[in-house]
Amino acid sequence: MSDTAPKNYLNEQKGIKSWLLTHDHKRIGLLYLYSIMTFFLVGGVFAVMMRLELWTPPSDLFSPDTYNQLFTLHGAVMIFLFIIPSIPAALGNFVLPLHIGAKDVAFPRLNLASWYIFIIGALFAVYSLVSGGVDTGWTFYTPYSVTTSTAVVPMVFGAFVMGFSSIFTGLNFIVTIHKLRAPGMTWFRMPLFVWGLYATAIIQVLATPVLGITLALLIMERVVGIGIFDPAMGGDPVLYQHFFWFYSHPAVYIMILPGMGIISEVISALSHKKIFGYKAIAFSSLGIALTSFLVWGHHMFISGQSELAAMVFSFLTFFVGIPSGIKMFNWVATLYKGSIDLRAPMLYALAFLFLFSIGGLTGIFLGAMSVDVFLHDTYFIVAHFHYVMVGGTVMALLAGLHYWWPKMFGRMYSEGMARVSALLIFVGFNMTFFTQFMLGIQGMPRRYASYPEQFAPLHGYSSVGSLIMAAGFILMGFYLFYSLFKGARADKNPWGATTLEWSIASPPPSGNFDNVPTIDSDPYEYKTAAGPNG
């Protein structure tokens, strides 16, 4: 940032100390952003290494042990170190107070503490990685995780510690949304991203402790031999699966709900049109959050749980799908008669609509009990959750990142390169993962270091796709970094959007708003051309 720029949160204080001791939600958001980008790179390198191994059927590039560590570390890093903190902690921290007209979150020191706790947890995970790795899969299923000789304890302890970071962020956001809204900002005048963060925060606060307890029990079982899950010590391994998915299914919505919030913002802003069905979207977020606690057993249709339990979980699972479907229709309806600006954030939002539709619809196959028996633990599952997590959450993250980048740094990135990169990622992603649906239907099991010859053509195609996707991300890293120094200066509202953050300078001043804003209208009040509906 050049010193000629007016005083803002980036240049008002200087030096490493001013960052490490900051209480400013915008700076803490950036600390998270740099952290998750680093871990995304690490997890991405593991992913490419896996795809290189899987290019050919035999286990040749890496030993099976190494491959097993690669998929475990890819999953653990991407889930615990990247995707869970990604949107809420990085973009949420930056945007939430701006969206509700506040100067900061409710507990700024706790906010900074959350980041430190996250980093401490991450260090344990990194320690596990360099001291022998983990080969259990990111789900740490017992009794395998109790008996393997790899460094399970530090990795699990890292995830345990990072859980507290997630809980603190959630708590902070709930209080912030309840108490710090600007005068006149009623619940139904909040931008939908705030609704998404609110629903997310509820899950973070209620579900994460269960993960903490589960992981603590796992550590106790490994370290002091208390038999909870390992049948050799009198435990029950299926109990672990219940505990684990009681957190980890709602956690899927920790990952996707804030992403849905971003999509609402971006589609409305870049269509210059009021969001269609505001209340339906807001209540869908809460509906998803609450229902998400009641469907964990759909991960366990073939695990030996009772058939009756499986039936109830299947039934409820279909009802968690409906609110997501409603949102999809609302977004499409928002495009209708809009004035659609196809710059980078909108491209990623459209990619989200395309990919998340596939991710959501393939979930119906897996919710149907008899079909799930066929597809469970095959590549169909792998493809499904990548369409949800990457096609959904990561596309939303990229939409949000490109949307708020000018607000964060006061600079524009190259639109041309952003388009090339979006195209590479979209094409590469579909090549990589659509093929995996087909592999799954053919019966290819997941977590295989080597595989029978019959699966070779589709695996090869998938591996090529992953390299194309990687090229897209490398290009993105390049143009975003370049824009920090050479990008054109962004004015305060480059998209013509109506939410509060666009009414202040880019980058914003340290205190956000010079005067407390007063809200007297809905968040998406766009003008209409003359016409009967005007």
Next chain:
Amino acid sequence: MDSSLTNIFPSSSSTIASDVDALFNFIFYASAVFFSIVVGLSILFVIRYRRRGDEPATSQVAHNNLLEIVWTVIPTILVLIVFFWGFKDYVRLYVVPHDALEIKVTAQKWFWSFDYAEGASSVNELVVPVGHPIKLLMSSKDVIHSFAVPQFRIKMDVLPNRYTVAWFEAVDTGSYNIFCTEYCGKGHSEMLGTIRVLPAEESAAWIEANSNMGKGLSLEEFGAMLYKKKACVTCHSIDGSKNTGPTFKGTFGSQEKLKDGSSVIVDENYIRESLLNPKAKVVEGYEPVMPTYQGILKDRQVDALIEYIKTLK
């Protein structure tokens, strides 16, 4: 099935398979309609309402009760159909016909063993009669495994602390792959097996032949057969190459250094101990991952394996 979609399916070779595929196809076509609506309209709107200058949107419509009710109710009805359909077949998948032939399945790192009522047993190869329901009573000796046969559309986790049950009735003779689909460690992707579906009389003859402990074969020939059938081949080579376990080539009579620093001469007693209590004396450079064959190998089979290993010079 009459659609091109099923070309990528594995063959439907059990009585339940075509019903599972029918529901799959129903969901597929319903999803294709919804996907076309969402993506088709998005593309249409993007082209039709693309922003060219600074013009505002031509409408700010933000609400339509009828539309919102329609797009809530129709998907709800469809998913309820899917739920009941899926549940109905799931019940069929797990309610075993009472005339089923019961076979005991034991999973352990990293092979499957099968025990038949007649006293026969086999490893990684399950032989069953065509057109007869087969009940699999399954348990694991170590971690969780999962028994999957894509061509039969069946799958069931195999647990260490309880029995789980799966069943199928094959409609065609032939060979079908068994995959382990619950991650179980280093040899997970090698934990493969085959189901051979034979006409009833051939299947009965095979079971009969397998109950007789290699009658008519020399010990060495019987050992060579067991080397493959009991899955020694998964971890021990016979050509000198290193695998999960030491090679059998030239091992007999040699001196092996052990993990605890001592050493041992590979003789009949060491081989026998290594089969029945494999973690007692582990060769240096290898992990103690071999499962015990206690209860799986009969004395004559142990003798046969020893004789076979002796011949591998």
